[in-house]
Amino acid sequence: xxxxxxxxxxxxxxxxxxxxxxxxxxxxxxxxxxxxxxxxxxxxxxxxxxxxxxxxxxxxxxxxxxxxxxxxxxxxxxxxxxxxxxxxxxxxxxxxxxxxxxxxxxxxxxxxxxxxxxxxxxxxxxxxxxxxxxxxxxxxxxxxxxxxxxxxxxxxxxxxxxxxxxxxxxxxxxxxxxxxxxxxxxxxxxxxxxxxxxxxxxxxxxxx
Amino acid sequence: xxxxxxxxxxxxxxxxxxxxxxxxxxxxxxxxxxxxxxxxxxxxxxxxxxxxxxxxxxxxxxxxxxxxxxxxxxxxxxxxxxxxxxxxxxxxxxxxxxxxxxxxxxxxxxxxxxxxxxxxxxxxxxxxxxxxxxxxxxxxxxxxxxxxxxxxxxxxxxxxxxxxxxxxxxxxxxxxxxxxxxxxxxxxxxxxxxxxxxxxxxxxxxxxxxxxxxxxxxxxxxxxxxxxxxxxxxxxxxxxxxxxxxxxxxxxxxxxxxxxxxxxxxxxxxxxxxxxxxxxxxxxxxxxxxxxxxxxxxxxxxxxxxxxxxxxxxxxxxxxxxxxxxxxxxxxxxxxxxxxxxxxxxxxxxxxxxxxxxxxxxxxxxxxxx
Numbered sequence: 001x002x003x004x005x006x007x008x009x010x011x012x013x014x015x016x017x018x019x020x021x022x023x024x025x026x027x028x029x030x031x032x033x034x035x036x037x038x039x040x041x042x043x044x045x046x047x048x049x050x051x052x053x054x055x056x057x058x059x060x061x062x063x064x065x066x067x068x069x070x071x072x073x074x075x076x077x078x079x080x081x082x083x084x085x086x087x088x089x090x091x092x093x094x095x096x097x098x099x100x101x102x103x104x105x106x107x108x109x110x111x112x113x114x115x116x117x118x119x120x121x122x123x124x125x126x127x128x129x130x131x132x133x134x135x136x137x138x139x140x141x142x143x144x145x146x147x148x149x150x151x152x153x154x155x156x157x158x159x160x161x162x163x164x165x166x167x168x169x170x171x172x173x174x175x176x177x178x179x180x181x182x183x184x185x186x187x188x189x190x191x192x193x194x195x196x197x198x199x200x201x202x203x204x205x206x207x208x
Numbered sequence: 209x210x211x212x213x214x215x216x217x218x219x220x221x222x223x224x225x226x227x228x229x230x231x232x233x234x235x236x237x238x239x240x241x242x243x244x245x246x247x248x249x250x251x252x253x254x255x256x257x258x259x260x261x262x263x264x265x266x267x268x269x270x271x272x273x274x275x276x277x278x279x280x281x282x283x284x285x286x287x288x289x290x291x292x293x294x295x296x297x298x299x300x301x302x303x304x305x306x307x308x309x310x311x312x313x314x315x316x317x318x319x320x321x322x323x324x325x326x327x328x329x330x331x332x333x334x335x336x337x338x339x340x341x342x343x344x345x346x347x348x349x350x351x352x353x354x355x356x357x358x359x360x361x362x363x364x365x366x367x368x369x370x371x372x373x374x375x376x377x378x379x380x381x382x383x384x385x386x387x388x389x390x391x392x393x394x395x396x397x398x399x400x401x402x403x404x405x406x407x408x409x410x411x412x413x414x415x416x417x418x419x420x421x422x423x424x425x426x427x428x429x430x431x432x433x434x435x436x437x438x439x440x441x442x443x444x445x446x447x448x449x450x451x452x453x454x455x456x457x458x459x460x461x462x463x464x465x466x467x468x469x470x471x472x473x474x475x476x477x478x479x480x481x482x483x484x485x486x487x488x489x490x491x492x493x494x495x496x497x498x499x500x501x502x503x504x505x506x507x508x509x510x511x512x513x514x515x516x517x518x519x520x521x522x523x524x525x526x527x528x529x530x531x532x533x534x535x536x537x538x539x540x541x542x543x544x545x546x547x548x549x550x551x552x553x554x555x556x557x558x559x560x561x562x563x564x565x566x567x568x569x570x571x572x573x574x575x576x577x578x
Binding site for chain 1: 508510529530533534535536538539540541542543544545559562565567569570573
């Protein structure tokens with residue numbers, strides 16, 4: 001990593017807080033077309049516009065968040081991403097981002113396929129259910145795991161599909177997708193050894 | 209901000225019907241100042257019963273404009289940054305040529321001999337005004353309801369003259385229900401004996417018919433929730449039924465008041481012409497699909513609808529938004545929560561202000577008009 005890249009990443013950390021945003025901020029090329037599916041208040045997109053001059057679009061279901069995003073100056077569409085992706089033409093974007101949303105979708109495979117149809121590539125970040133703390137929590141308590149990453153009770157969790165890095169790798173292989181990049185994070189630190197045990201967040205750049 | 213209505217006369221305008229109307233006057237108001245390269249102009253398009261007095265205090269009447277809460281210094285359409293203008297629509301009755309204007313050939317009001325007009329005709333006249341002011345590209349066109357239809361027409365007919373388009377609580381075409389309500393209004397006017405085939409000028413005005421039309425209109429602009437909240441079943445000035453078919457309920461009193469107030473400022477024939485123009489409007493007409501027509505539009509869009517608006521329901525805004533997304537156009541869409549029904553676009557100021565301000569700032573930055 002060059003010094004500028006390091007400085008920029010430090011800045012992304014500071015501005016965006018979320019470690020996956022920092023990585024995604026780094027991955028996205030300048031002047032590209034980006035769709036963030038499930039963009040929240042569009043903090044990431046606004047940062048990408050400011051720093052990478054991207055043409056930014058977002059999809060978000062929560063109306064209050066959509067209002068904040070539009071007030072921030074980002075073109076966000078209020079809608080359910082599972083039903084909205086299909087409206088865009090093929091390869092409309094250079095990147096379609098799905099940041100910590102996959103595990104909340106009803107039909108994750110369909111969402112991924114649509115992402116890869118609409119975008120030249122997809123950037124997917126998800127919390128890794130295979131992390132050792134999750135496994136420990138489950139083994140020790142005998143209950144649905146609760147960790148810093150999965151803080152919810154089973155009955156009020158927005159997460160409805162739990163996946164691990166190994167699960168995702170096997171899906172990629174089965175679907176014949178190509179992986180451009182895979183990055184694993186524990187906190188703000190990148191991990192390389194035994195990611196399925198040690199990584200809290202996995203970030204993939206994939207192509208259909 | 210004290211404002212004056214200005215007027216400009218053009219020798220003629222060719223209408224969709226094939227008729228050439230000559231001459232034609234346009235009444236308009238402006239707020240803020242045009243910058244040196246004339247890149248900061250925003251055209252506001254009024255709804256069915258609006259006029260050119262969108263903002264500020266009118267010098268003659270002393271009344272605030274119909275969107276004064278959205279247009280002004282520091283407001284959503286910030287007149288410290290943008291030059292905002294609004295004109296009365298063709299076939300209106302507030303300074304722009306319409307059926308109550310004098311036909312120079314006869315020296316009498318046009319009345320029902322006034323040619324039929326369309327939303328595209330209204331936009332054509334606005335384009336003449338904008339050209340007359342030396343503005344080659346508008347930063348934005350914005351409006352609610354019928355104003356939103358004009359926004360869409362602008363974006364499709366004059367794509368290179370519009371950087372941004374903001375249709376609010378609007379539609380690309382009226383549904384059967386919307387046409388039906390307009391038809392009830394027209395029939396109310398035309399069945400008033402004082403309407404006289406439209407030749408009532410200088411005589412008794414068709415006040416009752418126009419008032420009933422307006423009462424129906426006002427019902428469609430509200431919502432079940434807002435009416436329950438505002439009136440409930442409360443009696444007006446009494447605590448029991450009168451059994452005399454006078455005013456019993458608050459809601460009756462309100463509708464009668466709004467109806468009678470309307471006839472003092474609106475021409476019954478204009479009511480007929482403008483409602484027809486709305487009903488005829490179909491952005492997709494002449495194209496294989498709505499998406500095909502919107503493909504011509506290159507403006508950045510901000511589309512807004514309201515949850516309780518049953519007259520212009522969100523599905524109509526979504527039709528526009530999804531057609532634009534299907535062509536990969538730049539469009540932001542938000543359905544704002546509100547209990548006010550269709551009136552929400554005039555009432556819900558706070559959220560609209562934030563959204564419009566942020567959207568305009570981005571577009572101004574992108575087109576270099578900031």
